[in-house]
Amino acid sequence: MKIEKYANPTRFLALQEKMQPWLTGSAAFIIAIGLYLGLVVAPPDYQQGETVRIMFIHVPSAWNAMMVYTLMAVSSIIAIVFRHPLADMAAKAAAPFGAVFAFLALATGSLWGKPMWGTWWVWDARLTSTFVLFLLYLGYIAVWQAIEEPRRAAAIARIVAIVGFINVPIIKFSVDWWNSLHQGESIFRAGGPSIYPTILWPLLVMGLGYTLMFFALEFSALRSEVLARRIRQMEIAEAQGS
């Protein structure tokens, strides 16, 4: 299956119709397994007790938040270089989901941190970087909302996505550095649980489940974008014809 073959929106719609049930079904199935492994099978952590189970939804959310932004940046580059018709729409559709995953990473991180460190929020490197990533998502979404003309909005959105993406490692590096700088003054040690196999498997399964869930959502949302563009064209044609 060549990706280029499905560049044509109509062909994509056909592919999407075939794949959607599988994506949705497998996502639900894998997540169900992951939840069972994480909540029933995995034993409580030696130090953290039951709260370690939050990791099984916190880490996959964070992974997704990073992955989705990467996909948006890659889509934007593809839009610029290859003028692929679906690329802009794919990025636009993905952004809200990425923002949701970033938000969940922050919220579950906070709920994990309170029993672990005693405060609802800590400016550790990971949470701070994720916070900034969440802001990057909001900025990208805001561009699509602020500019009415779709092609102009796409042009600006691409730039914002790519510039933001270039900055993600820079931001991460600087926040890591900043965090280590202030480590001595803080009252906690930012660490994580050691990864034992009983914790690794639920984590990996949930990671896969969350990824499948994103793609299930993305395919559906991208379909809506393609159809929405068609609707716009038809509405314009109708207004012109009458």
Added chain:
Amino acid sequence: MTVLAALVRRDLTLALRQGTGAGTALGFFLTVLVLIPLGIGPDQALLQRIAPGALWIALLLSVLLSSDRIFQADFEDGSLELMTMGPAAMEIVVTMKGLAHWLTTGLPLAIAAPLLGFLLNLDAALIGPLVLAMGLGSVALSLLASLGAAVTVGIRRGGLLVSLIILPLYVPVVIFGVAASSGIGGVNIAGPSLMILAAIALVALVTVPFAAAAALRAYMH
């Protein structure tokens, strides 16, 4: 070379004549500076601790929020469109405009900020390092601000959007800017921090013109 100089001179002249450059930005800077102790209390020891960071935040907000005029006027009266057909590439135009903004707003503020640090009981020993760090950091601040201006030039009330897009990009500048000027953990981190600030400025100098030019082109079709 004369084209580049002409571009810069034009913006400098306009800024000096209209007087909406450094003056207003400085006023904004002072306002933010006043709000800080009002918000957290006049405890001198506390203010001294946060002075470098607070000055940096006030600086970056002032630079960012004064940037909308970089392209706005020229965009509205069609001059920008003429510039695209001129001898200089759009990327050069953007760079020169960003440079002019830095000379009229970014750099003056960067120099004034440490001198106003006494309002926050800034440790006098830090004034020198702060001037250096802010002078260097303001290059990145101005360049990124010009990118924000380009991305939002055609949007009404784009001020909040500019902040949302550009402020996350300021994170590394703030982090290394404060580290270069506040002497946390001793002077030995100031040197590397300054070098990283310089690196960030160089990266911005190389990437911002292309991104900003692309954004402006999107608005002028």
Added chain:
Amino acid sequence: MDLTAPHDGFVFAAYGLSFVVLAVTIALNARRAQVTARRLAELEGRHVPRRRATPRSVSA
């Protein structure tokens, strides 16, 4: 899982919040798909052409 452990509330809250947020996201996405499909069917029912009747002028 020990349902009486001291910090269980946080685990429930985290999973509960995630479930609610994701459920809302999925629901909104599904609703958008539904609305879009309905609107498209409506327009296609009126036999509205996909392309403009008159060609677009050269300058945008």
